[in-house]
Amino acid sequence: xxxxxxxxxxxxxxxxxxPQGTEWKLDDLPIYETLDKTSKRxxxxxxxxxxxxxxxxQFCDLLGKSGFRVAMPxxxxxxxxxxxxxxxxTREEIMxxxxxxxxxxxxxIDLEKVLEYYKKDGCTSFGIFGFCxxxxxxxxxxxxxxxxxxxxxxxxxxxxxxxxxxxxxxMILLPTKDEPDMMPFxxxxxxxxxGSCKHVRFDDMFHGFAGARGNLxxxxxxxxxxxxxxxxxxxxSQHVK
Numbered sequence: 001x002x003x004x005x006x007x008x009x010x011x012x013x014x015x016x017x018x019p020q021g022t023e024w025k026l027d028d029l030p031i032y033e034t035l036d037k038t039s040k041r042x043x044x045x046x047x048x049x050x051x052x053x054x055x056x057x058q059f060c061d062l063l064g065k066s067g068f069r070v071a072m073p074x075x076x077x078x079x080x081x082x083x084x085x086x087x088x089x090t091r092e093e094i095m096x097x098x099x100x101x102x103x104x105x106x107x108x109i110d111l112e113k114v115l116e117y118y119k120k121d122g123c124t125s126f127g128i129f130g131f132c133x134x135x136x137x138x139x140x141x142x143x144x145x146x147x148x149x150x151x152x153x154x155x156x157x158x159x160x161x162x163x164x165x166x167x168x169x170x171m172i173l174l175p176t177k178d179e180p181d182m183m184p185f186x187x188x189x190x191x192x193x194x195g196s197c198k199h200v201r202f203d204d205m206f207h208g209f210a211g212a213r214g215n216l217x218x219x220x221x222x223x224x225x226x227x228x229x230x231x232x233x234x235x236x237s238q239h240v241k
Contacts, residue, residue: 017216019058021060026073026113026114029073029074030052030073030074030078031073031114032052032071032072033069033071034065034068036064036065036069037069038069039068039069040122040123041068041069041124041125041236041240042069042071042123042125042126042127043068043070043071043236044070044111044114044127045060045128045129045130045134046072046129046131046135046138046141047212048131048132048208048211048213049081049094049097049098049102049132049133050082050211050213051076051080051212052072052080053212055211055212055214056212057072059211059225059229062229063232063233067237068233068240071114071118073111073114075101075110075137076102081094083212102133104137108141108144108145111141112145115147125240125241126147126149128141129151129236130151130153131156132154132155132156132157132207132208132211134154135155135156136156136157136158136159138151138152139153139156139163139167142169142171143166149170149240149241150170150172150240151167151169152171152232152236153171153173153175154174154210154232155210156179157207163185164188164192165188167189169193170193171198172200172231173197173199174201174202174228174231174232175199176203176209177201177206178206178207183199186199200231202224202227202228205221209225210229
C-alpha cells in the first residue's frame, strides 16, 4: 500500500477521541458538521448502520482539517442498529432495518435536501464517502445525484457488480479481506470512466475497521484508518474542486 502526500500532513487518529464538530438540525434531520465552515468544497459522510459514532466523527473531523467542509447526516434520526447485542441480530432483521429505515429512496431525499442547503450557503463542489451500508448509499448517489463529483466506498456492503454500470463520477474503492473481490467492479469502472478511479484492498483489515467496528486501541487498526483517511483525502482533492 503506497503512502500519499496527505499521510504526511493529516493528523493521526486517536484511540480515545472526543468529537470536535457540532450537531445541528436541518428541519428534522440531525447533521454532524466539522468545525471549519470556510471551504466551498463539501464531503458528505454516509455512516454505517450504527449511526453517529466517535470513530466515524473522527474520520470526518480529520478530513475537515484538510480543506473540506464535511457533513454527516443522521439518516436514521437517532435510531440506528444498536451495537450492544448485535451478534444476536439475525440477517433478516438487519435487512428489514435497511429496507425500511435505510433504503436508497429514503436516503436520497435527505441527501438532496442537504446538498440544497449547502448550495444555498455558497458551496460549489460536492463529494460523498460511505462505510458499509453507507458505501451502498455513496454508490447510488454517484449514479443518481448529479452534484456528486467523487465517491468513496469504504468496506462497502450490498454492492452488486451491476451497480458499476450506472456510476457517473470518479470512485475510490477501499475493500477489506471480508468483502468480495471488487476488481471486477473496478474494471467496469475503468472501462466506463477511464483512469479516474482507484482501488486499494486492505487485506489485513476486517469489515468495519474504519467505522464503528474499528478498534483504535490496536496499533495496526489505527495505522490502516490513517491510510484510509489519507486515500479519501487525496482522491477527493483531485476530483472535488
